[in-house]
Amino acid sequence: MLWHxxxxxxxxxxxxxxxxxxxxxxxxxxxxxGNPELYYRSVTAHGSAMGYVFPTLVAMGFGYAIVxxxxxxxxxxxxxxxxxxxxxxxxxxxxxxxxxxxxxxVLYTFYPPLIGxxxxxxxxxxxxxxxxxxxxxxxxxxxxxxxxxxxxxxPLPMFANVAGAYLxxxxxxxxxxxxxxxxxxxxxxxxxxxxxxxxxxxxxWTLHAIVYFWLMPAYxxxxxxxxxxxGGRLYSDTMARLSFILFLVFSMPIGVxxxxxxxxxxxxxxxxxxxxxxxxxxxxxxxxxxxxxxxEIAGRLRGGTGVLGWVKRLPWHNPMMLAxxxxxxxxxxxxxxxxxNMSYQLDFAVHNxxxxxxxxxxxFGGAIVIMYFALAYDLWPHLTGRALKNGRAxxxxxxxxxxxxxxxxxxxxxxxxxxxxxxxxxxxxxDPAVAPQAITVIITFIGGLLLVVSGxxxxxxxxxxxxxEQINLPEFTFxxxxxxxxTPLALNGYGLWLALMIGLSVVNYGYPISQLIALPQTSVPxxxxxxxx
Amino acid sequence: xEADVHTSAVRAERRWALIVGGIIVFLTGMVVYMSLHWAAMxxxxxxxxxxxxxxxxxxxxxxxxxxxxxADGSVTVRLLGSQYAFTPQCVLVPRDTPVLIRxxxxxxxxxxSVSDTNVNVMLAPGYISQFRTRFARAGEHxxxxxxxxxxxxxAMWARVKVVEPEEFDRAAANGRANCVKR
Ligand SMILES: [Cu+2]
Numbered sequence: 001m002l003w004h005x006x007x008x009x010x011x012x013x014x015x016x017x018x019x020x021x022x023x024x025x026x027x028x029x030x031x032x033x034g035n036p037e038l039y040y041r042s043v044t045a046h047g048s049a050m051g052y053v054f055p056t057l058v059a060m061g062f063g064y065a066i067v068x069x070x071x072x073x074x075x076x077x078x079x080x081x082x083x084x085x086x087x088x089x090x091x092x093x094x095x096x097x098x099x100x101x102x103x104x105x106v107l108y109t110f111y112p113p114l115i116g117x118x119x120x121x122x123x124x125x126x127x128x129x130x131x132x133x134x135x136x137x138x139x140x141x142x143x144x145x146x147x148x149x150x151x152x153x154x155p156l157p158m159f160a161n162v163a164g165a166y167l168x169x170x171x172x173x174x175x176x177x178x179x180x181x182x183x184x185x186x187x188x189x190x191x192x193x194x195x196x197x198x199x200x201x202x203x204x205w206t207l208h209a210i211v212y213f214w215l216m217p218a219y220x221x222x223x224x225x226x227x228x229x230x231g232g233r234l235y236s237d238t239m240a241r242l243s244f245i246l247f248l249v250f251s252m253p254i255g256v257x258x259x260x261x262x263x264x265x266x267x268x269x270x271x272x273x274x275x276x277x278x279x280x281x282x283x284x285x286x287x288x289x290x291x292x293x294x295x296e297i298a299g300r301l302r303g304g305t306g307v308l309g310w311v312k313r314l315p316w317h318n319p320m321m322l323a324x325x326x327x328x329x330x331x332x333x334x335x336x337x338x339x340x341n342m343s344y345q346l347d348f349a350v351h352n353x354x355x356x357x358x359x360x361x362x363x364f365g366g367a368i369v370i371m372y373f374a375l376a377y378d379l380w381p382h383l384t385g386r387a388l389k390n391g392r393a394x395x396x397x398x399x400x401x402x403x404x405x406x407x408x409x410x411x412x413x414x415x416x417x418x419x420x421x422x423x424x425x426x427x428x429x430x431d432p433a434v435a436p437q438a439i440t441v442i443i444t445f446i447g448g449l450l451l452v453v454s455g456x457x458x459x460x461x462x463x464x465x466x467x468x469e470q471i472n473l474p475e476f477t478f479x480x481x482x483x484x485x486x487t488p489l490a491l492n493g494y495g496l497w498l499a500l501m502i503g504l505s506v507v508n509y510g511y512p513i514s515q516l517i518a519l520p521q522t523s524v525p526x527x528x529x530x531x532x533x
Numbered sequence: 534x535e536a537d538v539h540t541s542a543v544r545a546e547r548r549w550a551l552i553v554g555g556i557i558v559f560l561t562g563m564v565v566y567m568s569l570h571w572a573a574m575x576x577x578x579x580x581x582x583x584x585x586x587x588x589x590x591x592x593x594x595x596x597x598x599x600x601x602x603x604a605d606g607s608v609t610v611r612l613l614g615s616q617y618a619f620t621p622q623c624v625l626v627p628r629d630t631p632v633l634i635r636x637x638x639x640x641x642x643x644x645x646s647v648s649d650t651n652v653n654v655m656l657a658p659g660y661i662s663q664f665r666t667r668f669a670r671a672g673e674h675x676x677x678x679x680x681x682x683x684x685x686x687x688a689m690w691a692r693v694k695v696v697e698p699e700e701f702d703r704a705a706a707n708g709r710a711n712c713v714k715r
Binding site: 112259262282285522 | 560641644646657
């Protein structure tokens with residue numbers, strides 16, 4: 001588990017540095033580097049590492065920890081777990097080699113008919129296959145536990161963890177089909193044409209739901225770690241299960257909202273996906289209610305009274321408390337942005353602008369990564385057997401990340417509305433139409449600096465944890481609920497929900513996909529990256 | 534006491550559920566209303582075109598690109614995205630006139646948007662994108678390619694010039710008009 005986390009955080013830090021370099025390069029602070037290819041190379045590496053490698057490893061490591069800590073059973077299939085980790089590492093190296101050589105600057109969403117070096121795509125497939133081993137192990141371990149505890153209620157952390165694993169298995173299928181059947185044959189030279197429109201539909205299947213996969217460890221931490229860590233109780237176990245189930249069902253059939261401005265999908269499908277996108281905000285809004293209620297319980301247990309008096313009594317010196325507060329604030333801004341993106345006329349105004357970059361950095365970099373930090377701080381003593389005691393450093397680190405994220409993303413929202421496109425290697429700030437945007441890029445660069453300092457501090461805290469004194473740890477516990485609840489049978493298993501998940505995605509994706517496959521002559525010549533027109 | 538706390542929590546829960554439901558219904562309702570009332574729609578139909586023969590015949594041959602007045606008084610703009618430029622590089626349109634934009638790509642994915650307007654659409658090779666709009670004020674807009682299309686992507690900017698209808702008709706007198714400086 002420690003290996004998963006360390007490799008994850010190393011990839012995270014490398015990608016963080018690349019991100020900051022990109023902000024520097026595009027800001028008016030320096031002259032243009034001369035070769036825009038370097039910029040796209042860096043964006044490809046930043047996005048691939050942050051999007052595919054880092055969260056996948058965190059989810060895997062946390063999942064294994066949950067099996068041992070919540071089911072209280074030794075992980076079945078340790079060898080397979082090592083094989084999975086090996087595949088992820090091998091895949092990362094395989095993918096990053098051509099990227100660093102400039103042979104696959106296709107960014108992280110692949111952009112067919114642009115085609116990069118085949119090893120980039122093969123590497124990504126290996127990462128995904130490695131994560132599928134984890135999915136299988138989660139299922140196997142749950143089954144073993146069920147056999148040993150007939151009729152038992154699956155502990156909430158494991159229930160959520162397996163929901164996340166199934167979500168990922170189904171979600172990653174879209175991009176896997178795109179890579180295996182469309183892109184890799186072309187990248188290997190077996191085929192010369194590709195249906196770019198269809199490829200984008202397959203990718204959208206993965207593209208949105210992958211965010212919910214990243215979200216899972218953060219949400220598991222909200223429900224099962226936060227209330228315990230701040231001395232409170234979980235308000236409702238049933239609500240928690242319901243939220244995870246709703247994510248499972250509604251994550252997939254909404255991805256076409258990324259294709260609102262694409263010509264290959266009809267408006268009926270687009271409208272349907274917009275409505276389902278609205279529905280997927282429900283589990284998040286449920287979570288905000290339940291966790292706020294749980295936090296309020298902690299405040300009241302500590303003697304807080306009145307409408308808001310409990311807020312003052314909360315243990316603000318506790319890193320977990322800070323993390324959940326920051327995470328909620330950033331999630332609030334990011335989520336509001338998400339509802340705007342979903343509304344498909346408003347989307348015209350922001351589609352593919354810096355607004356979108358701002359939106360998903362708030363959700364991923366803000367709400368999610370902050371909880372990854374908190375999760376690592378919480379688990380570290382149990383993984384190393386040593387105390388993690390620099391509370392001050394942790395608080396500084398979280399504050400820096402929070403402020404940095406706001407300084408980074410708010411200017412992006414502003415210029416996004418002004419129409420600044422994303423994914424640009426440079427801007428001509430001497431153009432009067434672009435000049436007013438220059439200052440925002442500098443502010444964003446400063447936000448990035450804060451994030452780099454925070455990331456470094458995070459690694460330092462964890463590293464120091466390895467040399468701290470050994471301690472006798474109390475048994476690891478997850479949050480207790482306010483009162484014992486009877487778990488409805490439907491919320492103790494997945495059968496019904498998996499059927500709904502698959503059924504809904506087949507309905508929502510089956511139609512556009514079969515329509516596109518039936519359309520003749522939609523394949524277009526592939527364009528190798530870097531080729532001269 | 535315990536029961537009291539419980540009922541107030543249930544009440545809070547119900548209030549929250551109403552707010553949540555309300556937001557979603559409101560937003561969805563707005564989408565429906567705007568679609569029907571303003572006819573504000575993203576690309577609707579799937580229309581295909583072979584990018585390999587684009588230049589040779591049909592709607593997107595070079596002499597047919599740019600803006601033209603239709604019989605019903607509206608204006609149709611045809612444009613092409615390719616690595617790394619739009620054709621035409623400057624689009625001329627009249628003020629306060631219904632404009633239909635039809636575009637496609639000759640190679641990879643491109644995106645075009647017009648600053649300070651809602652014009653924003655992807656150009657996909659093999660498919661034609663269509664978009665209806667209207668420009669309220671005369672003036673100039675920038676029109677960057679917003680989808681990564683290769684190394685030269687950041688240099689792919691064009692312009693849109695909105696002029697008075699009379700001026701547009703003078704420029705479009707012999708069929709197609711654009712504002713590319715010769
Ligand atoms: Cu472009």
